[in-house]
Amino acid sequence: MSHLEPIADNIWAASAPLSFVGLHLGSRMTVIRLAAGGIVLHSPIPVDLELLAEINALGPVRHIICPNLFHHLYAGDAQRLWPDALLHGPAGLHRKRKDLHFHQTLSDSLHPDLRDDLEAVTIKGTLIDETVLYHPATRTLIACDLVENFKTCSHGPTRMYLKLNGALDQVTWPRVLRLLYIRRQPARASLERIMAWPFERLVLAHGEIIRDNTREAVRTGMAWLH
Numbered sequence: 001m002s003h004l005e006p007i008a009d010n011i012w013a014a015s016a017p018l019s020f021v022g023l024h025l026g027s028r029m030t031v032i033r034l035a036a037g038g039i040v041l042h043s044p045i046p047v048d049l050e051l052l053a054e055i056n057a058l059g060p061v062r063h064i065i066c067p068n069l070f071h072h073l074y075a076g077d078a079q080r081l082w083p084d085a086l087l088h089g090p091a092g093l094h095r096k097r098k099d100l101h102f103h104q105t106l107s108d109s110l111h112p113d114l115r116d117d118l119e120a121v122t123i124k125g126t127l128i129d130e131t132v133l134y135h136p137a138t139r140t141l142i143a144c145d146l147v148e149n150f151k152t153c154s155h156g157p158t159r160m161y162l163k164l165n166g167a168l169d170q171v172t173w174p175r176v177l178r179l180l181y182i183r184r185q186p187a188r189a190s191l192e193r194i195m196a197w198p199f200e201r202l203v204l205a206h207g208e209i210i211r212d213n214t215r216e217a218v219r220t221g222m223a224w225l226h
Contacts, residue, residue, distance in 0.1 A: 004031060004054045008138035012058070013203055016045035024155040027071070030142050030203045031055060032135065034117045038062030041085075042133065043071040043144050043205055044078040052081060061085045062113060065106065068130035069093050071144045071205065075100055086111065090122075090129040106131045119197070123190040125183030134197045141199040141214070147171050147221045149207035171210060171221035178224060188225055195219060 004012040010033040018027040030042040039055065040063040047055070055061065061082040066072040066089035076099065079087055086103040088111065094102050104111050108120050108131070122131040123146075133142040149171045153159040165174035181187050195215065202210040202218060210217050 003051060004058075007203055007209065008135070008140050008201065010034075011135060011138060011140055011142075011203070013209065014045060014051060018045075022157060023161055024153070024158045025148075025206045028203065028205050028209075031058065032117070032142070033058055034062070034113065035137075036113070036116070038113065040065060040114065040118075041078060041082075042142055043067055044074040046074055046077065047081060063088060063111065065089070065133075066093055067106065067133075067144045068128045069096065070128065072097055072100075086113075090131065092129050121190055121193045123194075124186035125181060125190070126187055127180040127182060132194055134194075134199060136197075139198055139200040141194070141197065141202040141218075143202065144205035145173075145177075146194075146202070147173050147204060147218060149204060149210055149217075151208055171217040172224070173222065175224075181225065184225055191222055191225060 004014050007013050012031040013028050015026055015028045018025055027045055029045040032040040037059050039059045039061045041061060042065045044064060062085055064078045064085045064087050066075050069090060069092050072093055088104040088106045089102050090106050108122050110118060110120050119134045120131050128145055130145055132146055148167055150162050151169055153162055162168035165176050166172060167174040200214055202214050
């Protein structure tokens with residue numbers, strides 16, 4: 001199990017293996033410490049005792065965020081570990097995961113506890129329904145499925161999938177998954193709102209964190225949308 005990796009002041013990340021339809025894509029959770037001291041978990045992954053201790057040492061977990069309709073597999077586990085935390089997720093996920101108790105619908109309008117530290121844009125016109133976060137204090141963009149960034153891949157079938165979909169060794173969103181963007185005009189408008197933020201790094205779910213020329217990498221990687 002991965003341990004916390006410092007990303008910027010008050011931001012950490014932890015990664016875990018994730019297999020989806022036989023593809024080894026991995027996943028990443030972002031951990032944010034609010035100025036008020038509470039901890040936010042973005043896109044939970046499995047948490048073992050060591051990672052649990054590391055997170056708890058940062059402060060009390062107050063919020064758990066499922067950022068889109070697909071990154072929710074370990075939300076229930078996180079709720080059991082931190083029962084006092086508020087669970088956030090898009091409206092469609094509330095309907096999809098009736099076994100979970102959601103406290104807040106995730107949207108551009110964040111919970112009051114989060115507004116001093118984070119800004120949000122929900123990407124319209126997609127079947128992903130992702131809300132992308134921005135941490136102004138560190139100029140850090142936090143997302144799951146905005147883009148992927150696989151420099152290399154040791155798993156043969158996954159490497160072939162990435163290569164066939166134009167997603168190996170370049171920042172982009174795989175061709176086959178672009179079908180999830182059903183209305184491109186509102187999606188483009190959402191992307192322009194995201195690009196208006198002066199971010200310098202991107203913490204994402206699949207592949208390597210982007211730290212260099214990040215804005216250009218995202219703009220180029222999403223050029224297919226235009």
